[in-house]
Amino acid sequence: MIHNDRVKQILEHNTKNKGKFILYWMQQSMRIQYNHALNYAIELANKKRLPLIVWFNILPNYPEANLRHYTFMLEGLKEIQEDCCKENIHFELSIGKLTDNIKPYLEDVDTIIMDRGYLKPQRHMRNEVYKIIKDTYVIDIIQVESDLIIPVEALYPKAAYGAYVIRSKVMEKLHQYMDYKELSRLDNLSKIQIHEPLNLSNIADIVNKLPIDISVKPYHKFKGGRKEAYKHLEYFFNQLLKDYDKRSDPALHIQPYMSMYLQFGQVSDQEILRMLYDHPYYKLYPEMSEGFIEQLVVRRSLAYNFVTYIKDYDRFEYMTEAWAYETMHEHDKDIRNHIYSLDEIEFSKTHDIYFNAAMKEARITGFMANYLRMYWAKKIMEWSGSMKDAYQIIVHLNNKYFIDGRNPNSYGNIAWNFGKHDRAWQERAIFGKLRYMNEQGLIRKFDMKSYLEYVNKL
Structure with a gap:
């Protein structure tokens, strides 16, 4: 029911x-x-x-x-x-x-x-x-x-300040909303045709007739459809779930790649969760399983809460907290050591080899690991003439290149870089009290040499 x-x-x-x-x-x-x-x-x-x-x-x-x-x-x-x-x-x-x-x-x-x-x-x-x-x-x-296991309004009746606000409510209500059993059978099989059948045997023919940007090409690793989602998910559960705590390392590729399939509604979060519950590794690696559920349900619910209750979730002037706007305003005139144009950012022409590699990965494949996405956004904030300019560049490139762009998670994650669902940090130039990230953190935490080698081979 x-x-x-x-x-x-x-x-x-x-x-x-x-x-x-x-x-x-x-x-x-x-x-x-x-x-x-x-x-x-x-x-x-x-x-x-x-x-x-x-x-x-x-x-x-x-x-x-x-x-x-x-x-x-x-x-x-x-x-x-x-x-x-x-x-x-x-x-x-x-x-x-x-x-x-x-x-x-x-x-x-x-x-x-x-x-x-x-x-x-x-x-x-x-x-x-x-x-x-x-x-x-x-x-x-x-x-x-x-689109969600727990509908937004049923989970929390207003904008949540952070994940901690809804986490306990998610865990309390989760099983109550695991309500899908099986596809019902249709009794009346009569066919009433309104539109002529559209032949999808040659997708290229269809897209070639559409008035769209054809410069951003598909990537062979990521094909649409539920069957393709299953291939990624089964490999993830069987081979990678045990190492899920290392998923931030972009060189390791410990990714389920579900965000793009969820973005297009080609797979359900409830189905993904059921597959996890039924998998033998669910109980064998409980901490990894909990980490996966945190991303799939809690963080995703937070993003949908954001775009539901924040009317102008996609406008710089309304997407974050008062303290964040205050600190950005106070540091708006700070000197930037580098200011790059959209073209320089988009086509990897900056001085930062790690940023350039991440941007190249996005351009070619349509994907970038979450931690690297945060670094990528923070660098654009550091290198833009203003925080508003940075926001607009980030949204534009996110929506243009990422397969899972144009999504509640995207808007929520971008706003997080500007203080939404985050807290104030120690004050510093340009960023004020917004969280800051630098390349030393990448080098210290991850195998960035291997990541660069991977991107160079794309």
């Missing part, structure tokens, strides 16, 4: 008029397994004895998305298309403006189920659909959360 806290009635007409089908508008949760919104749609279709259409609309100009992002997403959508066929679920794809492509459904649809998105572009899409339907059509809209 799906937990009631996941379900929100967005629009209710209180009418007995019955449409011809149920529509699940898939957007964030790009998968059929461990998809609460899809399961809810199937159960509602069974209850009303109606067929179901699962529909995904590809926006040709999604904000800041490029060839790397679209390819990863389409690889996942191709797998969904195949999975739906196996499960006798009718799946439709369209490309174009959302408000145009949804209209053919609206004359005959009974209820629209949509999954939940937390960022501004996702909320804007859902609001557009709501406004079209509200005063013109007799259609119910139901939103079902499937």
Whole structure:
């Protein structure tokens, strides 16, 4: 049984008029397994004895998305298309403006189920659909959360100051919200076709027709889809979990790489956690398992709390704490030994060999280990004309190159560099009381020589 806290009635007409089908508008949760919104749609279709259409609309100009992002997403959508066929679920794809492509459904649809998105572009899409339907059509809209184990509002009712605020609440409520059992079977297998089938056999043909930045290429190691996520995750659990406390070392590559698959909704955090619980190493390495859960559930929940309760989470003026703005203002005129342009930063033209390598890794692969991401951001803060300039550069490069960019975790992690969810440190030039990082810390802690060798071979 799906937990009631996941379900929100967005629009209710209180009418007995019955449409011809149920529509699940898939957007964030790009998968059929461990998809609460899809399961809810199937159960509602069974209850009303109606067929179901699962529909995904590809926006040709999604904000800041490029060839790397679209390819990863389409690889996942191709797998969904195949999975739906196996499960006798009718799946439709369209490309174009959302408000145009949804209209053919609206004359005959009974209820629209949509999954939940937390960022501004996702909320804007859902609001557009709501406004079209509200005063013109007799259609119910139901939103079902499937992106988090514990829905944001059910976990904590306001912006959390730090992870320590929600950690105990996560552990207290976690098992209560592990509510997914298995994919329900659809009773009415009638097919109602609205959009012509879209052939995903050649993804390159599709992306070549989109008006997007094609300079940021996909990387062979990271392909989209749940099956690819499973390959990474199984290798991580079997080979790397025992060393999870060494994950900060960028030379060791002790990574599950789940952030990118979670970003596109191609795998569920609840499914990942169940796999961990079922794995023999879960009890064999309890401290490593707890560390993994901290990142998967606690830190991720904190990021979603941030973008939910901080209205302008993506604007420099509103994303951090008062003390952080005060200390940044006090040191705004401090002399910088180096000031680099966006081009110099983006294309690894700084004096710092470790920063240059990290930026190169991001450009080529779309990934960078978390500790190195912090160092990378701190250096941009140190080398920019102002902290606001630094913030804008970090967000731009994060969203352009990282496969898991444009995500609540990204915005939360970037804000952390500017004091959000952190504390005041000893005061110093440029940073004031913000946390500072330098290359000596990297050299002291990690095998940076091996990391440089790895990047040079990319």
